[in-house]
Amino acid sequence: MATAISVSVNGSSDVIDFVINQGHGVKGLSEMGLKTIPKQYIQPLEERQVISKIIPQQSIPIIDMSRLLDGHDHDDQVANSICDAAEKWGFFQVVNHGVPLQVLEDVKKATYGFFELPAEEKRRYSQCGNTVKYGTSFVPHVEKTLEWKDHLSLFNVTKDRASDLWPPVCKDQVLEYIKSTKLVTNRLVQVLMKRLTVHEIDETKQNLLMGSIRTNLNYYPICPNPELAVGVGRHSDASTFTILLQDDVGGLYVRGMDGDGWIHVPPIDGALVINIGDALEIMSNGRYQSAEHRVAANGTKNRISVPIFVNPSPRYTIGPLPEALATNSCGDQKPKPIYKQVLYSDYVKHFLSKAHDGKKTIDFAKTTN
Numbered sequence: 001m002a003t004a005i006s007v008s009v010n011g012s013s014d015v016i017d018f019v020i021n022q023g024h025g026v027k028g029l030s031e032m033g034l035k036t037i038p039k040q041y042i043q044p045l046e047e048r049q050v051i052s053k054i055i056p057q058q059s060i061p062i063i064d065m066s067r068l069l070d071g072h073d074h075d076d077q078v079a080n081s082i083c084d085a086a087e088k089w090g091f092f093q094v095v096n097h098g099v100p101l102q103v104l105e106d107v108k109k110a111t112y113g114f115f116e117l118p119a120e121e122k123r124r125y126s127q128c129g130n131t132v133k134y135g136t137s138f139v140p141h142v143e144k145t146l147e148w149k150d151h152l153s154l155f156n157v158t159k160d161r162a163s164d165l166w167p168p169v170c171k172d173q174v175l176e177y178i179k180s181t182k183l184v185t186n187r188l189v190q191v192l193m194k195r196l197t198v199h200e201i202d203e204t205k206q207n208l209l210m211g212s213i214r215t216n217l218n219y220y221p222i223c224p225n226p227e228l229a230v231g232v233g234r235h236s237d238a239s240t241f242t243i244l245l246q247d248d249v250g251g252l253y254v255r256g257m258d259g260d261g262w263i264h265v266p267p268i269d270g271a272l273v274i275n276i277g278d279a280l281e282i283m284s285n286g287r288y289q290s291a292e293h294r295v296a297a298n299g300t301k302n303r304i305s306v307p308i309f310v311n312p313s314p315r316y317t318i319g320p321l322p323e324a325l326a327t328n329s330c331g332d333q334k335p336k337p338i339y340k341q342v343l344y345s346d347y348v349k350h351f352l353s354k355a356h357d358g359k360k361t362i363d364f365a366k367t368t369n
Contacts, residue, residue: 015040016140023123025136025150027115030221030302040146042228047145049230049253049296055261060254061085062268066096068187082188083195083288090236090276090291091254093268099180101270103173104245110173111217111304114152117169122152131155131165138233143355148229148297149220156213174215178308181243181272185210185310188241188274196284197323208283209240211313218305220251223297231295231303233356238348239277239309246273249303255292262294278362279312279347282339285320292359314345318365339365 015038018024029038063082067075085092114122125134133153137146154166154174162171189209193201201209220231231251246252246267253262254275265273281290295305312318319341325334342365350364 019136020126020140023119023126023134025115025119025122025219026146026148026223027150027219027221028119030223034224037148037223037225037229041148042225043145043230043233047230047233048227049262049294053261054253055256055263058256058261058263060089060263060265061092062271063092063094064096065094065098065184065187068191069096069098069183079191079194082191086192086276086280086288088257088289089254090281090289091265091273091293093265093271093273094184095268095271097184097272099177099184099272103176103180104270107170107173107177107245107306108247108304110170111219111306113169114167114217115150115219115304117167125152125167131157131161132167138356139352139354142353145355147232147356148223149218149231149295151219152217154215154217156215170217174217177245177306178213178215181308184272185243185308189310192241192280192284192288196287196321197326198321207313208316208318209280209312210310211316212311214309214311216305216307216309218307220295220298220303220305222302223299226297226299229297231297232293234292234294234358235356236290236292236359236362237275237277237309238279238351238361239311240279240283241277241310242273242275243308243310244273244275245306246271247304249298249301251296251298251303252305253294253296265293277309277311278351278359278365279318279344281362282318282342282365283321283324285324285335286338287324290359290362311348312344314348316344317341318344318347337367340367 019026068078122134125132136150137143140146156178159175162175189201223229248267250267252265254265256263276288276290278290280288320337320339325337347364351361
């Protein structure tokens with residue numbers, strides 16, 4: 001149903017007030033039936049999705065995890081496929097991952113349920129601090145050009161606190177989604193660490209690798225000028241790794257290995273997309289690679305996605321693990337540290353201090369020599 005409120009698309013303050021302060025988000029703009037997007041959303045030419053730079057013949061790996069989840073903890077073929085994908089691509093999809101399909105469908109429906117709420121109800125969650133946060137774009141107050149996306153961020157808390165603070169329309173479904181992904185999360189951590197010769201994941205390592213969880217509900221409404229806008233700009237995640245549930249619309253692109261072209265990550269029914277984050281690249285001393293990715297705006301369909309960001313605990317310091325500095329990938333000499341030790345909360349603070357800018361955030365953790 002179209003939004004009844006009128007807004008001048010030529011007035012910057014009117015658009016910001018409507019989208020952010022009043023809580024309508026870009027969903028509200030989309031529902032107005034605008035013929036042209038406001039100027040705040042028109043991306044510089046170099047940031048727009050260029051069809052000629054899409055590489056149609058390439059795709060990221062698709063990995064069947066069933067043997068790892070059926071008690072075959074030492075299935076080298078599956079484990080090697082995961083680690084190879086993390087090293088070569090930084091992106092892969094997993095099927096037969098143990099998360100029930102009904103859980104995935106329920107959280108997708110719940111995502112639509114939240115964004116269909118009236119603006120005044122969604123706005124209640126825009127000032128809730130570190131537990132739940134409704135917003136639009138990435139960090140609007142520092143972005144020169146805004147992204148065509150609304151989101152709800154839910155920071156993992158106890159079930160009781162979630163009941164008190166999270167939106168009722170999606171609370172139970174998100175909690176079940178997080179719970180159902182614990183096994184695949186643990187298996188991925190075990191496999192990725194084993195290649196780095198980390199064989200024991202004690203409590204300290206657990207907190208370092210996955211001590212903090214955040215789930216986003218992302219909504220990408222129909223855009224009148226998708227060729228001028230972006231759903232999400234070029235970036236890599238700050239996480240250890242991210243577990244992403246896509247719907248069937250598509251629009252996620254990952255930077256190709258040649259560093260220039262873009263590869264579409266096609267939606268696969270029931271699959272989860274895994275991408276390596278900056279934190280794991282740092283801890284592996286560059287052996288695993290975070291991948292630059294982006295989301296295109298869509299001119300015909302609304303799109304949703306639900307990522308779970310598996311992060312280090314904010315109070316922990318990240319840097320190359322001792323095991324990652326013991327030998328290089330060939331095992332013949334000790335590599336030099338590429339990254340320094342950085343408090344993870346400082347890394348995230350830096351990540352959130354600027355607009356999306358490709359993989360430049362990781363420079364914050366690089367050694368100076």
